Amino acid sequence: MAMQETSPRYKRELATLTAMALIHCRAKHGDGRALPCEECRKFLDYAAERLGKCAFGETKPTCVKCPIHCYASVEKERARTIMREAGPKMLLRHPVLTLLHFLDGWLSGGRLKRWYRAREAKRTQAVRPSK
Numbered sequence: 001m002a003m004q005e006t007s008p009r010y011k012r013e014l015a016t017l018t019a020m021a022l023i024h025c026r027a028k029h030g031d032g033r034a035l036p037c038e039e040c041r042k043f044l045d046y047a048a049e050r051l052g053k054c055a056f057g058e059t060k061p062t063c064v065k066c067p068i069h070c071y072a073s074v075e076k077e078r079a080r081t082i083m084r085e086a087g088p089k090m091l092l093r094h095p096v097l098t099l100l101h102f103l104d105g106w107l108s109g110g111r112l113k114r115w116y117r118a119r120e121a122k123r124t125q126a127v128r129p130s131k
């Protein structure tokens, strides 16, 4: 499963990520140059690519809740830094995005449980073939 770049969910995830990366970049790397800086732009490209390949597709949980950690270690560390720093500022600067993000997290909770159950059922069948 993958996520279409035209899907509202994809656009929303990317908009949230971009907003957070920009807050982080402005605070840490901003020296009057165009934002985001080269480094942060590369991170966003990477994040967009991972997002497009998300194993959950449209039923994707928010990344914090995701059981699959699909980022490579360097990017994972960067994502953590960005979230830690920009997270608390998001509600004030992007209230709608933040609200939708929490809603996505909340809604995907039930879907994620169903995905797990389906996967477990499949696995059990594979281990014990029916007679």
Ligand SMILES: [Zn+2]
Pocket (backbone or CB within 6 Å): 024, 025, 026, 029, 030, 036, 037, 038, 039, 040, 041
């Ligand atoms: Zn930057």
